[in-house]
Amino acid sequence: MGEQMQIGEVAERTGLSLRTIRYYEEVGLVVPSARSQGGFRLYTDPDVDRLELIKRMKPLGFQLEEMRDLLAILDPAPGSPEIEDPAARLAEFGETAERACVELRAKLAIAEEFAALLRSHNNPTEETSR
Numbered sequence: 001m002g003e004q005m006q007i008g009e010v011a012e013r014t015g016l017s018l019r020t021i022r023y024y025e026e027v028g029l030v031v032p033s034a035r036s037q038g039g040f041r042l043y044t045d046p047d048v049d050r051l052e053l054i055k056r057m058k059p060l061g062f063q064l065e066e067m068r069d070l071l072a073i074l075d076p077a078p079g080s081p082e083i084e085d086p087a088a089r090l091a092e093f094g095e096t097a098e099r100a101c102v103e104l105r106a107k108l109a110i111a112e113e114f115a116a117l118l119r120s121h122n123n124p125t126e127e128t129s130r
Contacts, residue, residue, distance in 0.1 A: 004034060004042040014051045021051065027064055028079075029054055029071065050075050060100040066093070 011018050024030045025041070030050050032041035053075060057067050070093050072080035083089055 004044060005048070006036075007032075007041045007043070010043045010048055010051065013048055014055060016051060016055060024051065024054060029064070029067055031077065046075075050077075060097055062093075062096070066096075069093075 005013070007018055007021055010016075011021060014021075016024075021030070025032065030047060033044045033047055034042040036042055050071065053071065054067060057070065062070065068081060069083055069089060071077070072083050073086045073090050073093075
């Protein structure tokens, strides 16, 4: 089964809070592989990989139901929902991710322009020395 980790180590490895990991378990996105005799959640590397995948979906605006469907396609676990036409659904998710990339690039360009404007006002000689 590989190395088993408690939730604190998983949180450290993923950058997710304990609360977030517990919430993802509560809503069925990730399930610890085992429990210790004392009842502590125990996770394995595949569980951590699943959490990393969830972590990538969140900032792209995927909703919980969409995350469940995408996980059922990319990383099926026992009890995963049956996805009708997984290839088509995966294509939809790909389009959503691509749109998010375009939007994020546009926001980044605006932020970079704004930061450059602020730098030029903070250091007026910088612009004239170029």
